[in-house]
Amino acid sequence: MAGILIALCIGLPWAGALLVWWIGNDNPRWQHSLAVGFSAAGGLAALALIGLRSQGAGLSLKVGGAFGDFSFVPDGLSVYLTAIATVIGSLAVIFSIDYMRGEEQLGRYYALVLFFIGSMAGLVLTNNLFLMFLFWEITALCSYGLISFHNDDPKAVAGGIKALIITQLGGIGLLVAAILSYSYLGSFDTNLLLQKAPELPANVLTILAFGCLAAAAAKSAQFPFQTWLPDAMEAPTPVSALIHAATMVNAGVYLLARFYPAFAAVPNWREAVMLVGMISALMAALMALAANDLKRVLAYSTVSQLGYMVYAVGAGGVLASQFHLLSHSIFKALLFLGAGAVIHAAGTRDMRQMGGLGSQMPFVRTVFVAGALALAGVPVLNGFWSKELVLEAGLSGGPVWVFGLMIFTAALTALYTFRMVWMVFFGENRGGLHAHEAGAAMKTALAPLALGALVSWLLAGPFSRLLAETLPHHSIHALPTGEILLEVIKAPATYIALAAVALGLAAWWWREKLRLFSEALSGILWVAAHSFGFEAINRGVVSVTNDAAEDLRGSQTGLLNWNVLAIIIALVLVLLLLALGA
Amino acid sequence: MIFSLPNIAIVVVLGLFGVGLYGVLISRNLIKVVVGLQIAVKGALVAFVLAGRLSSQVDVGQSLALTVIVADTIVAVVALALAVQVRRKFGTLDIPSLTSLRR
Numbered sequence: 088m089a090g091i092l093i094a095l096c097i098g099l100p101w102a103g104a105l106l107v108w109w110i111g112n113d114n115p116r117w118q119h120s121l122a123v124g125f126s127a128a129g130g131l132a133a134l135a136l137i138g139l140r141s142q143g144a145g146l147s148l149k150v151g152g153a154f155g156d157f158s159f160v161p162d163g164l165s166v167y168l169t170a171i172a173t174v175i176g177s178l179a180v181i182f183s184i185d186y187m188r189g190e191e192q193l194g195r196y197y198a199l200v201l202f203f204i205g206s207m208a209g210l211v212l213t214n215n216l217f218l219m220f221l222f223w224e225i226t227a228l229c230s231y232g233l234i235s236f237h238n239d240d241p242k243a244v245a246g247g248i249k250a251l252i253i254t255q256l257g258g259i260g261l262l263v264a265a266i267l268s269y270s271y272l273g274s275f276d277t278n279l280l281l282q283k284a285p286e287l288p289a290n291v292l293t294i295l296a297f298g299c300l301a302a303a304a305a306k307s308a309q310f311p312f313q314t315w316l317p318d319a320m321e322a323p324t325p326v327s328a329l330i331h332a333a334t335m336v337n338a339g340v341y342l343l344a345r346f347y348p349a350f351a352a353v354p355n356w357r358e359a360v361m362l363v364g365m366i367s368a369l370m371a372a373l374m375a376l377a378a379n380d381l382k383r384v385l386a387y388s389t390v391s392q393l394g395y396m397v398y399a400v401g402a403g404g405v406l407a408s409q410f411h412l413l414s415h416s417i418f419k420a421l422l423f424l425g426a427g428a429v430i431h432a433a434g435t436r437d438m439r440q441m442g443g444l445g446s447q448m449p450f451v452r453t454v455f456v457a458g459a460l461a462l463a464g465v466p467v468l469n470g471f472w473s474k475e476l477v478l479e480a481g482l483s484g485g486p487v488w489v490f491g492l493m494i495f496t497a498a499l500t501a502l503y504t505f506r507m508v509w510m511v512f513f514g515e516n517r518g519g520l521h522a523h524e525a526g527a528a529m530k531t532a533l534a535p536l537a538l539g540a541l542v543s544w545l546l547a548g549p550f551s552r553l554l555a556e557t558l559p560h561h562s563i564h565a566l567p568t569g570e571i572l573l574e575v576i577k578a579p580a581t582y583i584a585l586a587a588v589a590l591g592l593a594a595w596w597w598r599e600k601l602r603l604f605s606e607a608l609s610g611i612l613w614v615a616a617h618s619f620g621f622e623a624i625n626r627g628v629v630s631v632t633n634d635a636a637e638d639l640r641g642s643q644t645g646l647l648n649w650n651v652l653a654i655i656i657a658l659v660l661v662l663l664l665l666a667l668g669a
Numbered sequence: 670m671i672f673s674l675p676n677i678a679i680v681v682v683l684g685l686f687g688v689g690l691y692g693v694l695i696s697r698n699l700i701k702v703v704v705g706l707q708i709a710v711k712g713a714l715v716a717f718v719l720a721g722r723l724s725s726q727v728d729v730g731q732s733l734a735l736t737v738i739v740a741d742t743i744v745a746v747v748a749l750a751l752a753v754q755v756r757r758k759f760g761t762l763d764i765p766s767l768t769s770l771r772r
Contacts, residue, residue, distance in 0.1 A: 645769065646768055647699075647702060647764045647767075648693070648694050648696070648702075648764065651694060652694055655690070
């Protein structure tokens with residue numbers, strides 16, 4: 088039964104992708120309804136799968152000796168991430184009905200989105216490292232195709248290629264980990280790796296651990312790979328909500344959480360993970376403060392929040408990080424879709440042009456403010472509880488100075504969130520924009536997410552039980568919701584964080600009086616607006632690569648005789664190596 | 670016994686293969702490249718028979734040689750057919766003028 092549901096979670100979106108593409112762009116109505124139907128069916132299958140969670144393989148395909156079994160395990164971590172991918176995926180598809188109306192080439196759009204949803208479900212469900220790598224790269228490919236969806240816009244194409252190259256660079260780390268695991272354990276099975284990690288040679292385990300960290304950092308847009316996510320904002324907004332906020336970027340955090348028990352003992356690994364998370368969170372929060380593009384602010388805040396999750400994993404709080412992942416997926420998808428409604432209505436992404444849109448689109452304003460309060464960590468929304476859990480885990484499992492910087496980041500988060508909300512929905516209408524309220528499909532997608540941002544924290548208890556029951560290596564303790572909430576309320580970290588959030592709010596409220604102070608900070612903001620020099624590094628790498636390629640052009644003559652000579656030399660070298668090796 | 674059968678065969682193998690390789694590497698004409706390839710393969714063919722004899726598996730060596738004759742004929746046919754098409758399409762068999770890479 089679980090096997091059938093797993094096959095449905097992956098297969099339904101994939102079948103939908105083929106069908107939508109096959110039906111052609113002449114029938115946009117059919118394309119919309121088919122995409123919604125298949126993604127929603129996938130979502131229902133994933134929700135049903137939560138009830139059938141288990142430690143054993145739910146579905147196993149024999150593919151011969153070299154690759155091991157392609158098996159899928161519906162354990163707690165997998166099923167809830169599958170549910171996020173498919174449910175938020177179907178909401179994004181519903182939102183697309185309004186957002187993408189009248190767009191040409193809908194087939195390509197929906198096919199890639201559905202292909203992505205199925206692959207993401209496969210990525211989190213499989214326990215075969217090799218298959219995980221395959222799904223990992225498929226999601227990167229779909230992300231590339233969707234960022235560059237408007238392929239007549241050079242910025243979109245460049246952003247897509249940048250995302251593809253950077254995430255694939257990190258993907259090498261995962262491939263190395265998979266190959267090493269196979270060569271030392273004779274299997275790609277992740278559970279076997281978790282079990283036998285202490286028996287591996289120390290240096291091999293170190294390479295595995297840091298390879299996975301590199302892969303995770305590239306996928307989750309963490310330091311030093313964070314530059315691709317802001318440029319990925321050229322994608323249609325539902326795609327940003329689905330791939331670049333709620334699902335694909337979480338794959339890195341998932342990878343770290345999945346292998347935390349195996350790598351926790353590696354010297355310096357936990358510290359490295361915490362530092363990566365802390366630097367990403369802090370840097371991205373500063374950049375969000377300096378950005379004026381609505382979607383870029385949200386992208387930076389995604390990097391920042393993912394930094395919190397990575398930090399929590401490093402500090403040993405796997406449950407906290409996953410709970411924050413759940414909250415973040417909900418409220419960030421809400422914020423992105425809300426921003427999509429605003430951009431669709433206003434026709435610009437520049438927040439300096441907006442202002443006072445709240446009275447023209449009250450529904451969007453209400454749900455957006457709910458999401459923003461959750462992002463800022465204001466009680467009692469879901470972001471508050473999960474962020475407090477993260478900070479608590481960080482205080483108990485990591486150094487105090489890192490905790491202090493994370494608290495400072497929480498204040499920055501509140502500050503840039505209120506700045507964003509104010510610039511878009513309140514104050515005077517600077518650009519004289521005439522916005523209209525969101526359409527019915529948009530509202531249908533936004534309402535459940537807003538509800539989730541308000542109440543998903545009530546699931547804390549069942550969520551901890553879900554993870555504790557089926558993850559034998561992670562030593563997570565299941566607690567009822569009440570106890571978890573009480574723990575948060577009693578912890579001193581909560582009040583420090585709340586004070587920081589209040590400080591951030593106050594800093595925005597009295598921004599006029601703090602002018603002197605903010606001018607002193609303008610230097611930092613200028614550096615932040617220039618992405619701390621990482622864009623310059625990127626450009627440098629690109630130009631070095633281009634120059635090297637130009638220099639190597641001479642070696643490609645295109646002449647048959649030279650090619651034959653090269654083949655013969657290579658053959659002789661291989662023979663020599665074999666002779667020397669034997 | 671410098672003129673023993675294996676020694677002569679080795680000289681034949683190296684000679685044929687060398688001549689063929691030289692042809693493949695030096696010729697500017699596509700047909701001549703195919704001819705060079707054929708000569709090199711004939712050297713390999715003799716090498717199979719020789720190797721079969723030296724390892725006292727004469728039947729295996731000879732049947733491999735027969736297989737190579739068949740495969741090699743097909744290679745020749747396809748390569749010559751391609752050369753004909755190249756001549757028809759580009760009007761030349763000169764290898765340097767066939768490349769489309771910028772230099």
